[in-house]
Amino acid sequence: MLGQREAVAVLLPLAIDMLVDNPLAEGDFYPGDLLMTVLRLPSSTWIRLQEERKRLTAAVATVDLDRADLPPEVLDTVAVAKQNPV
Numbered sequence: 001m002l003g004q005r006e007a008v009a010v011l012l013p014l015a016i017d018m019l020v021d022n023p024l025a026e027g028d029f030y031p032g033d034l035l036m037t038v039l040r041l042p043s044s045t046w047i048r049l050q051e052e053r054k055r056l057t058a059a060v061a062t063v064d065l066d067r068a069d070l071p072p073e074v075l076d077t078v079a080v081a082k083q084n085p086v
Helices: 008-021 033-039 050-061 072-083
Strands: none
Touching: 008 033, 008 050, 033 050, 033 072, 050 072
16 A cells, blocks of 8 residues: 555554564565565655654665665665665
8 A cells, every 4th residue: 555655644654663673574575575665655755754764764774785585676776775865
């Protein structure tokens, strides 16, 4: 639902909780897909969710970009997020 931008205010804090515990938590498809969905939310999402934003930035910082088992799309999205936090 986050990918469709439905119920973001309710679901995003729950997703952040999951990502803090496991930044590469798997949604429905592959490891890291939940993180990619959250990172692709528009910047306007974070205006009222500054604490969640900080927690997400901390979770992103823990992802090892040298993992060969992750899809290139995940690695690319995380690399950009590390350079330009949400």
